[in-house]
Amino acid sequence: MSAARTLPWPLVALFTAGYLAPYLLPTTVGRLDTGLPLSATQAGAVGSALLLSSATAGFLLASRVERFGARALARVGLALAVLGYGGAALTDAVPAVVAGLVVGGFGSGTATTVAATGIAAHRDPHRISTLGLLTVSALAGALYLTLPHLGPGHGQPPAAIALSALAVWPLTGRLPVRTATRTAVQEGSRLPHRRSGLVLAAAMLCWSLAQNSLWGVSGRIGLTQAHLGEVTVGAVFAVSLGAGLLGVIGAGALGPRLGRALPVGAGTALIAGCIVLSASATDLTSFAAGEISWNTLYPIVLSYLIGLAASLDPRGRWAVLVGSASSLGTAAGPLAGSVLSAQAGFPVMGSVLAVGLLVVALPMTAVALHTGGRALLPGTVRRRGGTPAAVVAASAGAPSGAVPQIGAPEQPVVEIEVDGTAAPVRPAYGTAGPQHATAGAPGPGGR
Template sequence: MSSRTAPPWPLVALFTAGYLASYLLPTMVGRLDTGLPLSATEAGSIGSALLLSSAAAGFLLAARVHRVGPRRLARAGLLLAAAGYGAAAVSHSIPVVVAGAVAGGFGSGTATTVAATGIAAQPDPHRASTLGLLSVSALAGIVYLTVPQLGPGHGLPLAAIALTALLAWPATGRLASPAPVTTAPGGTGRLPHRAPGLVLAGGILCWSLAQNSLWGVSGRIGLDQAHLTEVTVGLVFAVALGAGLLGVIGAGVLGPRLGRALPVGGGTVLIAGCIALSASATGPTTFATGEIAWNVLYPIVLSYLLGLAASLDRRGRWAVLVGSASSLGTAAGPLTGSVLATRAGFPAMGAVLAAGLLVVALPLAAVARHTGGRPLLPGTMRRRRTGPLLEAAALAVSTSGPGGTVPAAGLPEQPVVEIPFDTPALPDRAAYGTAGPRQATAAPGPGAP
């Protein structure tokens, strides 16, 4: 069974195990600050080191999944994640915690790399990405609601990530070897769509940086500027995570109906407004509105960005590289938000982040429009007002890369059905005026005998 026909659930399990660390980063860093003799900056640095290690795994392994094998690589990543996070959870030695977090981050990045490669080979990568985001969002919400009830300590979030890695281990048995990707004679295995892929990777780095700059200081905004209690801030975050689940479900329902350009570009513009609103909040209503609306939109846009990256390369290399670029932005986000908030204040920080999102919204939407857009497959053509000839020309240009391969898209290819036409044969000119079998069969005229 090739990876293109393998069920997506093993990939969803790997995706969940790999992404959970970034979703639990706020509570992980907060508990490192209170459970160990670390300052807030030092605890944040450990979180950044974890995410940087995860991103490094993606950059190093992006082109090696097919060579090593997804099952072997996934098991190694899950084992490293479980061992690293587990050691950091049970130890109170700062060097051991740092080493465990870095090792666990590399394991998480390895699992995410295998998952992204497999998702890119799925017939509908957007649907598989949406399922992964839905799974990790739901699990993170459960952890956020459960961990505070189990008591203090830095080890609980780390133990939850290690346990998730162990629970995902059985899913690796369902991973199939990837289908070989052939190229035309004289072709190479170079990355397709290099310019759009680089724009997408750079754009999502800045996009993730803005998201996590706000996420890293949202608690401080609620406590210091909106004058909320810690319990109220926690309730707002819990509701926001629940709203994020609705956003993921909404992304799955929308699917390719709106294309990719509108959700990516328009969603990014709306997120910029939510960030500015949350950062300038001075009361509970404004703060809750901004945070909840932001968490609804964030997973919708992220699912389309991940689906777009998966569609650029059947081997999943762009999906891995774009995901690693997103991890880099996630790692630098909390530090960027803290610096901006300290030097300029929360409202100015929100304005800067919102302006940055507006700047990257246009190139991201352009890549989605001209590289992705509504998926077209070989042998199919959608009727648009631009006309079939222009559409066929656009399809021919987009498939002129090495090997003539077309990225996987979200709709199944429709079979081409031949329609027979029963056209009566014209009589042979030599048959006129002769007798016998070749005589014309036309009805006699009025003057005929």
């Protein structure tokens, strides 16, 4: 069977539909304060409300996808996105526009939750999340080139998001229906790696806050500080997202070769420098350099963070919870960026955000180091299982299904009778000390 047939394209499409609203945030917020009687700060607050609604959907549904079924939840999310964003695009009444964007945001968050849960359960979550980032970057880049030519007004960005959600609807028929019983859903309900998950969620909230504080005002930086036209700013964004495509392709090609700690830590430090450059831009050259370099690095680091969250729980709960915490930061980003830039100016805002990123890079790197594991060598399976074995499972050429997944329950080792007396059953893999003579049941490495 070809690789194309084994890829979960419905999950990739759902991921794209859910992530499109944050990707189009600069033009969505920028058009609110030009097409409607809203100030820049009010428009930023509306963008924050949209993303806060999306984060709320993730927190509410993180542990309920199996109970309701991926197909049903995906269709509900897409329907809310079509109705909410479509309604916001068709009216000029500010309360109706705000309500429509909030409803659409909840739909986007629902779609993203279903996609994240399915991706985390896949045997190669980094590959699938990278492909999802690739498609959403390509779609957003095409829209940034197209929307300025469709005329002014606030309605074009939400209309594009609504149409994208509608286009994904037919693919939901290939998603699984509800198959888990109540007992199956309740089993293993305890979240693994709680401390690492909580640290990663808190760090991701701050990481996304810094990223989207700049992203939410990038359009205004280009228009007011760099003195560029809307068509030029849209072209810069399109080129930036195109560079992001190259970054995502590079991340997919590298895969786990560099581990996760180096891309997360060093990548975040480089992003901090890009933010300073973009926020202080005063002409096309500096603005384009900052935005293009930043958007090249951002999806690379994000893909590794998504993979890191997915590795903490094979049922996808940490992937959804960390993603929702990230959405909270994303939601606060436009408002925080608007307030900071209004009070201190864009260059000072960029410096503050860069320092914040350098601070949160430390705990994220620590989580990546703690949960990344080391290559599995004979006799080095840890008692708590999962992590080192999963490193081998993610390596090229490793036999699938022969090693436990991260977070998987430990398997009992049954020793076979050799002297007429059955040996007791051990609760877990042994890691040290001499072993009793056995008949050689296959170990986790398939030997």
